Amino acid sequence: MLYSPEIQLISPKQRWQRLSHPLLVQHRIQLWVCHLDTLVPEVSGNKWLKLKYHVQQVMQQNCSGILTFGGAFSNHLCAVAACCRLLGLQSAAYVRADDLDMANPTLAFCQQAGMQLYALDRTSYRQRDNPDFIQQLQEKHKTLLMVPEGGSSDAGASGIAELNLATTPEGDADIIICPTASGGTLAGVINRHDCAALGIAVVKDTSLPQRVSQLLTPESRTKHWQINTNFVGKGYGKFDEALLSFCREMAQHQLHVEPIYTGKTLAAVFSLIASGDIPENSRLSVFHTGGLQGLKGLHYRGLITVSDLALLSGSVAG
Ligand SMILES: Cc1ncc(COP(=O)(O)O)c(C=O)c1O
Incomplete structure (x- = not known):
């Protein structure tokens, strides 16, 4: 590995x-x-184990980092941000929120770790597993590996x-x-x-x-x-x-x-x-x-x- x-x-x-x-x-x-x-x-806990083969895919596919999804207090977002910072990778996330509240400790941690955050309202967020929506995001973030919410793939x-x-x-x-x-x-x-x-x-x-x-x-x-x-x-x-x-x-x-x-x-x-x-x-x-x-x-x-x-x-x- x-x-x-x-x-x-x-x-x-x-x-x-x-x-x-x-x-x-x-x-x-x-x-x-x-x-x-x-x-x-x-x-x-379960975080590194869910991420390790995604990180391997990033390296094998020559991606620059990970793009993922999560709620505004998501443990998964923190895990992706921490892991990418440590490994020198980029990270970005679409957050289920109307606005990004940067006083929220989870989002503040992610931002400090260098994660690029984007707010996604609840209705749009529901499309996170929709292939067309994913395709659009992938076009926008060409060099990032898309990891589903919670790292569940x-x-x-x-x-x-x-x-x-x-x-x-x-x-x-x-x-x-x-x-x-x-x-x-x-x-x-x-x-x-x-x-x-x-x-x-x-x-x-x-x-x-x-x-x-x-x-x-x-x-x-x-x-x-x-x-x-x-x-x-x-x-x-x-x-x-x-x-x-x-x-x-x-x-x-x-x-x-x-x-x-x-x-x-x-x-x-x-x-x-x-x-x-x-x-x-x-x-x-x-x-x-x-x-x-x-x-x-x-x-x-x-x-x-x-x-x-x-x-x-x-x-x-x-
Ligand atoms: C701390 C913690 N435990 C358990 C789970 C649930 O795991 P899963 O999403 O793989 O069902 C999560 C969410 O990913 C989590 O953050």
Whole structure:
């Protein structure tokens, strides 16, 4: 694949954390959280794996960088910006927003990293997968490689499939669980493993199963996987006090999660255990997909306090 000192810096290290909690003891469940830590926090979790084969395509096709899409608080945009800056590549993004608010910490980070940002109103943004629209943008940005929202393409799923999430330090997992938004992470998990895979939908998107299916390899089509849509709540990025306090409780267990992706997923897992939908004596592997930068955006919008920002992101002892 790619060898350079910068890529060594980005490449994540896998770390397993076993969560201890009375509910898990009661149901005799082993819950392992898989972390992917890197020296560049914006690309930790699922981010570098989704980007690595896109970066390879940039190099093979002699492109000058990456053009992508995302919301105004997108972890993916930060990851692309950080990765491109480190590798000396150009980056550009179409942001789902009427105007670019440069006081928004996510966009400010992207801009400082040299990313060229363009606002795209919601209606136009919906065309992001439309081939004609993509063609038009490609004409405009001839030297940039187009990466879909969330990095969810065959290349993105291939990167994720390099991660062994099934072999926990105490044996094989019965179920691998991950947050699911644009689908590339779950598709990569399914392509890699033979055990059951469960995606917790964090967006209201009825096309999600189809998006995942499109990224599956032919031999994965018959595998045992599922997307649970019962925990989206009021929608993408929305959370209530109960979920926030669950994230605080996780921080007390030295597990730092935000309420949009991994926190929402873990809360769903706890709920499925409590309701008996996850069988007793199961060993679970939950992918911590990163995204802690998003906490700054929640604080910026007044959705969490400064002390929650510090507690959940782990910048003070939980
Ligand atoms: C932190 C985090 N976790 C999980 C996901 C969901 O992954 P996917 O979009 O591949 O379904 C995302 C979005 O890309 C994310 O930013």
